Amino acid sequence: MSLGCAGRFSEPSALVLLGLTILTLFLSSVPVSAWRPWPNATVANGSDLIFGNSKKYEGSSEFVRLKYHMGPVLTANITVHTIWYGTWQREQKKIIREFISSISADHSRHPSVSEWWKTVRLYTDQTGANISRTVRIGSEKNDRFYSHGKTLTRLSIQSVIKSAVTAKTKPLPISPQSGLYLLLTSDDVYVQDFCRQVCGFHYFTFPSIVGYTLPYAWVGNSAKLCPGMCAYPFAVPNYIPGLKALKSPNGDVGVDGMISVIGHEIAELASNPLVNAWYAGQDPSFPVEIADLCEGIYGTGGGGSYTGQLLDGRDGATYNLNGIRRRFLVQWIWNHLLGYCTGPNALDQ
Ligand SMILES: *[C@@H]1O[C@H](CO)[C@@H](O)[C@H](O)[C@H]1NC(C)=O
Ligand SMILES: *[C@@H]1O[C@H](CO)[C@@H](O)[C@H](O)[C@H]1NC(C)=O
Ligand SMILES: *[C@@H]1O[C@H](CO)[C@@H](O)[C@H](O)[C@H]1NC(C)=O
Ligand SMILES: *[C@@H]1O[C@H](CO)[C@@H](O)[C@H](O)[C@H]1NC(C)=O
Numbered sequence: 433m434s435l436g437c438a439g440r441f442s443e444p445s446a447l448v449l450l451g452l453t454i455l456t457l458f459l460s461s462v463p464v465s466a467w468r469p470w471p472n473a474t475v476a477n478g479s480d481l482i483f484g485n486s487k488k489y490e491g492s493s494e495f496v497r498l499k500y501h502m503g504p505v506l507t508a509n510i511t512v513h514t515i516w517y518g519t520w521q522r523e524q525k526k527i528i529r530e531f532i533s534s535i536s537a538d539h540s541r542h543p544s545v546s547e548w549w550k551t552v553r554l555y556t557d558q559t560g561a562n563i564s565r566t567v568r569i570g571s572e573k574n575d576r577f578y579s580h581g582k583t584l585t586r587l588s589i590q591s592v593i594k595s596a597v598t599a600k601t602k603p604l605p606i607s608p609q610s611g612l613y614l615l616l617t618s619d620d621v622y623v624q625d626f627c628r629q630v631c632g633f634h635y636f637t638f639p640s641i642v643g644y645t646l647p648y649a650w651v652g653n654s655a656k657l658c659p660g661m662c663a664y665p666f667a668v669p670n671y672i673p674g675l676k677a678l679k680s681p682n683g684d685v686g687v688d689g690m691i692s693v694i695g696h697e698i699a700e701l702a703s704n705p706l707v708n709a710w711y712a713g714q715d716p717s718f719p720v721e722i723a724d725l726c727e728g729i730y731g732t733g734g735g736g737s738y739t740g741q742l743l744d745g746r747d748g749a750t751y752n753l754n755g756i757r758r759r760f761l762v763q764w765i766w767n768h769l770l771g772y773c774t775g776p777n778a779l780d781q
Contacts, residue, residue: 503708518618534755547776631662655686663689
């Protein structure tokens, strides 16, 4: 893939690729992607027709060879340092903060975000230590005036992080062992490959640019640029007739769509922070990671364009996890002990 310095990508929803066959062929050069059940246009909402009776084994495949490559995973308490780039509403920040806080919240109702994190915790390092149970909000930095413009490249993203950790006032702390740097861009910011190939990605910073090796992720608000792609199923691509968007649980299509991508990236950062720990595929410059394997799967039966069995709130909103005071829709994670994607809202648990 000619993606320059490859990060780890959260790809657009599988549904979108239905309309992008050429891109699909392009992406299929990615190792182990061939297992993915592509949506069938004639039964866009009927997973049973597509997948027969394989309800239990969402995403399962004998071709997935997820391996541990001996690098570190985040076993110490994880602290998420957030950079809010561009224009963010107070309420938008609150939704995202409460999702992150929900990851290690004990008392959310089943099925909960913290139960979802249990699948991530199944991954260990060389010493057998599991990924940390604790994920908490760290420091935050506002970059309200678009310090590096409204169009960012993969490299200028590192410069944004550098600005945040070297700021004269209240710089973000440097914590390579347990810190995770989350750059969130507002809906008027374009990031290289956003909407064409990615909704978010993770990687680590280069000492030559930032001064340190820090695991980071970028996730963009797609509300204006490509909600049908990156905020699916709360928005749907308009080239697929008859498909209706679902009501989002927190009343903000762009941000509710970001939540699953943020979950995807945090899960992968925890299990593959320096891109030398848990991934499948032969090519370390294009690893397929624990959330990549379950993209588009949010519930039992999920796959292709079908999200799987979800929960419906009394207000008509669709979600699959409960968090602190809120509900969220978050994709499932690959379970390497079972060999398929799992989540706490599975019907057979
Ligand atoms: C799509 O599903 C229909 C109905 O089940 C089936 O007849 C058709 O062959 C499928 N197409 C593909 C490409 O799988
Ligand atoms: C597909 O969606 C339509 C409209 O929401 C519904 O009437 C139909 O039963 C669904 N089909 C399947 C197989 O779920
Ligand atoms: C730690 O990982 C091992 C191996 O995957 C798993 O059996 C165990 O349940 C995990 N422990 C926790 C607390 O998640
Ligand atoms: C990690 O977090 C737990 C709470 O989940 C806390 O009890 C513990 O003291 C923390 N450890 C460190 C080293 O901060």
